[in-house]
Amino acid sequence: RKEVEQDPGPFNVPEGATVAFNCTYSNSASQSFFWYRQDCRKEPKLLMSVYSSGNEDGRFTAQLNRASQYISLLIRDSKLSDSATYLCVVSHFSGNTPLVFGKGTRLSVIA
Amino acid sequence: EPEVTQTPSHQVTQMGQEVILRCVPISNHLYFYWYRQILGQKVEFLVSFYNNEISEKSEIFDDQFSVERPDGSNFTLKIRSTKLEDSAMYFCASCRDSAINEQFFGPGTRLTVL
Numbered sequence: 001r002k003e004v005e006q007d008p009g010p011f012n013v014p015e016g017a018t019v020a021f022n023c024t025y026s027n028s029a030s031q032s033f034f035w036y037r038q039d040c041r042k043e044p045k046l047l048m049s050v051y052s053s054g055n056e057d058g059r060f061t062a063q064l065n066r067a068s069q070y071i072s073l074l075i076r077d078s079k080l081s082d083s084a085t086y087l088c089v090v091s092h093f094s095g096n097t098p099l100v101f102g103k104g105t106r107l108s109v110i111a
Numbered sequence: 112e113p114e115v116t117q118t119p120s121h122q123v124t125q126m127g128q129e130v131i132l133r134c135v136p137i138s139n140h141l142y143f144y145w146y147r148q149i150l151g152q153k154v155e156f157l158v159s160f161y162n163n164e165i166s167e168k169s170e171i172f173d174d175q176f177s178v179e180r181p182d183g184s185n186f187t188l189k190i191r192s193t194k195l196e197d198s199a200m201y202f203c204a205s206c207r208d209s210a211i212n213e214q215f216f217g218p219g220t221r222l223t224v225l
Contacts, residue, residue: 032212043202043216044154087154096142096166096209098156 003027004102006088012108017078021105023071023088032097033064035073036087038104044087047073078109113137115217117203123223124193132188132220134203142206143186144214145178147171147199154202160186161209193224 006023013019025033033050048055050062050071061074071088085104091097116135124130136143145157158178159166165178177189186205190197200221204214 034213041200041221043219046213046215049211049213091212095212096159096161096206097212098144098159098167098169099146099154099204099212099214100156101154103153 002102003100004088004090006086006102006105008103008105010106010108012110013078014110015078015080017109018074018076019078019107020075021073021086021088021107023073023102025069025071025088025090025100027090027092027100028069030069030090030092030100032091033062033071034089034099035060035062035071036089036101037084038087039084044089044101047086075107078107080109080111083107083109113139115203115205115215117201117217117220119220120218121221121223123225126195126224127192130190130193130222132190132201132203132222134186134188134217135184136186136203136205137207137215138184140205140207140215142166142209142214143180144204144206145188146202146204146216148202148219149199157188157201190222193222195224198222198224 035047036044038044054063059076063072087104088102143160148154158168200219202219203217206214
């Protein structure tokens with residue numbers, strides 16, 4: 001079983017649409033959770049950390065369900081510039097530990 | 112805004128040659144990492160480094176790999192004898208606060224082994 005699983009997509013949505021991505025992780029000891037975005041042939045860029053209480057940053061909302069080992073990302077009012085691959089990332093312990101990446105979900109926002 | 116920088120952006124080498132990939136982490140960060148991404152695959156952890164020593168390494172990080180912080184700013188990854196399968200994008204990352212573990216990535220070095 002893969003450690004971090006994501007629907008690879010692609011999700012093709014019109015500008016202004018709301019889109020949601022889901023992710024599941026297999027290690028129940030995971031402590032830290034993140035969404036990164038990665039543009040083609042570029043580095044992963046931290047989009048947001050995901051907290052147990054859920055958190056929002058502008059048009060982006062992240063949720064964590066520890067019981068189901070499930071993380072989500074909601075993007076409202078999609079922009080063309082949101083087109084990218086969204087990476088679900090966990091780390092198993094708190095502190096200085098490696099990040100474990102999902103393979104990513106590709107989003108294309110269409111005019 | 113401070114950024115992680117990496118050089119070179121692209122390295123082409125012959126199989127069996129040694130390569131050194133260079134990174135300058137964000138200046139007030141204390142935790143450093145190397146990851147790699149083979150084309151079309153997920154990002155994979157190689158090694159973490161703190162207080163001038165390796166904290167953790169993955170199975171990928173075998174005896175052909177080494178890391179060094181030769182001075183106060185640079186962090187290097189050396190591959191002693193490159194193989195075709197080492198062709199990948201290599202990302203350096205750094206982190207300021209291990210409790211939060213938010214890691215910031217450099218732009219990467221694309222390594223092509225011929």
